[in-house]
Amino acid sequence: xxxxxxxxxxxxxxxxxxxxxxxxxxxxxxxxxxxxxxxxxxxxxxxxxxxxxxxxxxxxxxxxxxxxxxxx
Numbered sequence: 616x617x618x619x620x621x622x623x624x625x626x627x628x629x630x631x632x633x634x635x636x637x638x639x640x641x642x643x644x645x646x647x648x649x650x651x652x653x654x655x656x657x658x659x660x661x662x663x664x665x666x667x668x669x670x671x672x673x674x675x676x677x678x679x680x681x682x683x684x685x686x687x
Contacts, residue, residue: 626644629678
């Protein structure tokens with residue numbers, strides 16, 4: 616399995632995990648060609664504007680992903 620497949624699977628796994636754990640408005644997994652970061656990207660919209668819940672931060676950390684907040 617190559618690096619790209621592992622990255623894609625990791626991002627998809629995090630997407631599934633956070634959808635089950637917290638109030639998420641929407642979650643999209645973007646291919647590198649569709650992402651502004653030129654990498655597999657998880658685009659999540661939280662229902663709450665009070666910050667990123669610890670459950671989401673935990674899943675990101677376990678997958679080795681970096682949080683890039685987008686201004687509202």
